Amino acid sequence: MDKGKIFEVELSRWNPSGANPSAQIALPATPYELADALEKARITGDTVYSAEVLSCKLDYLPQFIAPDINLYELNHLAQRLSSLSAWELDCFEGMVMMDAVQTQYAPISVERLINMTHSTEHCQIAYEAHDDPSLGKFYADNDFVPALERVSDEVYEYLDFAKIGREMREGEGGVFTPHGYVVQNGEIASEYHSVDTRTLDKPDYAVLLQVTKGHFNDPAYDNETVVFLKLPAGDAALLQAVDAVGAASPEECAFSAEDCMAPSLTEKISDVLYASEGDCYGLVNELAEQLRQLETDNHLLTYKAMLAEAPGDISLEEALDLAFMTEEFELLTDTASPAEYAKVEIQRMLSLAGDNGLSLFCNLDNYGRYLLEQRATAETEYGLLEPQNGMTVDQCLNRPGQSLGMEMK
Structure with missing residues (x-):
């Protein structure tokens, strides 16, 4: 996972009529990165989708996040978590575990998780305490148990620290975490509400x-x-x-x-x-x-598919040149596999003539791959990128030593 990222998430939707495209994204992400991942997964408008957490910097957290989570809200949680200090993250873990104990480890709403990140000031951590005996001794040593203030040193050695710790923990509702004992002395904040990030405003910049x-x-x-x-x-x-x-x-x-x-x-x-x-x-x-x-011209998605097919060492000048050549390609966003591409071609051919040799291709996937090769159509995360005038993205770059045009077999 990239440095500074909290979650690695896979977005997917169910498509009963064909392939089910998916996309992975690391969070927190920028507004355009979020939009790009949704486009790759063919998720638009009110499309029902799932966001599965594949990995998390906080390994205890994914079990508490439901798969129907809103991507924008999960991204907001990631932004909040990435801004917390190590001490605040320890407090956050404690609050999550307190909720887990109360709900028998049921999923926690992301709204509540986000509000936990605003509530760390109400937490205290005893890093020395990892079980009831060490917690009891910590409280006794630091005079947090008034009844023990007058106990002599001789009697002190015989105290049942495990009992003291257990009673204090149960009375406070605190929990043990891998980092120590965490207790919360206040309510979870109500600074954030789910409606705040259920959608994302379109950025006013390119x-x-x-x-x-x-x-x-x-x-x-x-x-x-x-x-x-x-x-x-x-x-x-x-x-x-x-x-x-x-x-x-x-x-x-x-x-x-x-x-x-x-x-x-x-x-x-x-x-x-x-x-x-x-x-x-x-x-x-x-x-x-x-x-x-x-x-404005509705060619941005085609351009992003062209960039995905371009060489990794493409220069910024070449990227700008490609931006003026989007009409050289058609992006088939509803066609995510060779088999679907074959179906599109069959529909084209049947509208023009009869069988036209289709019986030679009984395997749609093989036929689709045959068509992709013949037409130099590229498979991208955004859909199939189909040349319109016989030139691939590489050939559009017109680098030295390249031949223009593609050989049609």
């Missing part, structure tokens, strides 16, 4: 950049101010961000990508901006403008 002031090893000049710049943006917005971090010019700033409408480009954008020390800002802004246009 690319989101983090802007900081470059470090010059000068305490009087450096600072830790961070601002975010939404692209596409004009020069005025750029200069406003530069001024907000206390820099004299964009050249004194460090830029990194936080989110992108095409999530596969986020890291590449950061790498390019870091390597060029901001010189490629204009290129990134132009890419953001084109991404916004692709969304």
